[in-house]
Amino acid sequence: MFGGIGKNSEGLTQVFNDVHKYNPKTNSWVKLMSHAPMGMAGHVTFVHNGKAYVTGGVNQNIFNGYFEDLNEAGKDSTYRTPENWTTTPRSSHFSRGMIVDKFVDAILRFWREG
Incomplete structure (x- = not known):
């Protein structure tokens, strides 16, 4: 398993670049x-002909920067306002799927509930 989302030692949400093997x-x-x-x-990771491929998703720099801003904004609820960052509904996005919807829903829930 490669990457993923979790909390660092300071309790901030971030993306990891760790690789784990399950037995x-x-x-x-x-x-x-x-x-x-x-x-x-x-992202999606798969193995084909002995090589691992990673495709899709969001990289660590973009994700961690977003949540650093989100955590900072969360200190004062007057700055924490959900915004529609796209003009098209999620259902029309090419990358829409259960994982994408759950990720977006989690972000929106964080904005609403803190």
């Missing part, structure tokens, strides 16, 4: 020593 026989995860160039979230 179904022991039902355990092992963090692999890797040199991933950057973290990803909302």
Whole structure:
């Protein structure tokens, strides 16, 4: 498993660039020593002919920067206002899917509920 979203040691939401391997026989995860160039979230990873491919999603710099701004804005509710950042409905987006909808819903819920 590569990347993903979680909280860092300071409790801020961020994207990770860690790589973990799951062993179904022991039902355990092992963090692999890797040199991933950057973290990803909302992406798809697959293996074809012995090579791993990562496609789609959002990179660590964009995601972490967004949530740093979001956490900063969350300190004062007068600055925390959900905005429609696109003029087209989500249903018309090419990348729309269950994961995308859940991600957007989570962000909107954070904005509304803090």
